[in-house]
Amino acid sequence: MEDPRRALKILVAGGVAGAVSRTATAPVDRVKLLLQVQDVGPALTIRDGFHRMAAEGSLRAFFRGNGTNVIKITPETAIKLTANDHIKRLLVADLDDITPVQRLVSGALAGATAQFAIYPLELVRTRLAVCPSGHYHGIVHCFTRVLQEEGHRAFYRGLTPSLIGILPYAGVDIATFELLKEHMLDVYDGAPPPYCILGAGMLSSTVAQFVSYPLALTRTRLQVQGYCGRPVKYAGMVDVLTKTVANEGFQGLYKGILPNLVKVAPAAGISWFVFEEAKLLMGMNPRI
Template sequence: MEDGDTGIDHLDQMPTNSHLIMTSLTAGAFAGALAKTTIAPLDRTKIYFQTTPTAPFSTRTVLSYLIKTYKTTGFFSLYRGNSATMARIVPYSAIQFASHEQYKRLLTPTPSTSTHTSRFICGSLAGVTAQSLTYPLDLCRARLAVSPSNKYKNLSDVFLKIITKEGPMTLFRGFIPTMIGVVPYAGCSFYTYETCKKCYREEFGTEASGVVKMGFGAVSGVIGQTSSYPFDIVRRRRQVGVELVEGNLARVMVEIARTEGIIKGLYKGLSMNWIKGPVSAGISFSVFDYTSMLLRKYW
């Protein structure tokens, strides 16, 4: 929904801010869970190729990996780590959407005050807020997704073994590139989605339908993930313990580009993101809008 639009028709029925927060948290959690479950096998495959520098990435190798995983460990192994993903994405998505609504209320209290800059800043702040509060869950989910099935029993086992064997600070390995990367990712995603809705409303004088909003979300997902993908590569490799050159983020990225190439290194697996990213973002944004509207109208 656009700035100031709560899905309520009459002023005497306007919800309180606490009600807006609760509906945003609920709708965000549901939207994130549905979106991530839909693309779970592709997400697991992407993490494998991101964290395995020696594995060449192509459509053939992706299909080969999926088929091999299915034949050797069964269909449900394609969803290995999805419970951990849910443990992370439910609070992440809930916090991200709810905080975005609050940042919009703070920075753009009316539709007329919404600018290109404010829409980008609101999205970036929402992403940083959610990622900061759920980062250890993201790291453990990545470990669980790429590890052999006999290494970790579940998400809590990942937490316990990391803390006892590698130290608590390991839970925040890759935190810096994640925070840097989430600024363009969340900023571009929310900016694109909100701008598309705003332009549609101004052009046609009505709210976009659910299908059109899903299309807007798909476009926002492509733009957001492409803008931040190299940071995602560094983040995933640090999370799962892949050896990287010592130094700051820029040096690590230069070394990956030098040894593996820009396309095959820093953007390895991006084409898969162009498949799963639009699906995930399209579902997430449109389901959040629709669910939050219903909750605010009938709750």
């Protein structure tokens, strides 16, 4: 018999998983954003990004924007994983019969649902991470200034490439992890070792990143243009992609992907591990 509190348990497990994983990798996430938005002059390196944060003079500089990130990622992960579980059950009557394509569709729709729900926090997180120290005094101040100076539509700037990008990312990530976990459960005849869950999460996220990264870069550039001294250079998603390829080459679409992989791969591994462990602690069946 299905646990009537299943949705709540998945919501809690997903929220905890998101908060823990993102805090552990916050400094690398800020470096990634600094590299993504730099579209003129000599290209920043990962070392340059860390030096720039260190020059701000405090440990807090390495975690600037992480408060917003945690506030964002906690409900995002919780909503995504809860929606994925619900959508799978709408697609098939018996989860033992679900196909890889159905897993892909379920993950993609769940990711889009979560992304739309928390997108204003994504914009605030990006602004806090890339604007000079002192420009904003925190999450509430950033929200207030964006609303007063740019209007409510600014909170959804870059939403289209974000939603388009999350469909393949979430679909590939969730489907790949679930297939790997299913195989491991058969191999180990029960819960697999922690390093296997970590590895499966890192692998699934890495594959998904390569599929969707150009759209993540597009979203970030749209979010920060026209603010903190940055000119308005792009008319929309297609304009960003076209100008990036024309001015920076095809490799420009993947600017910042190395620190992103360094951050996202372990973050995804940690997130999936915490999620699976939390489910076990709440007495849930690891196979469903």
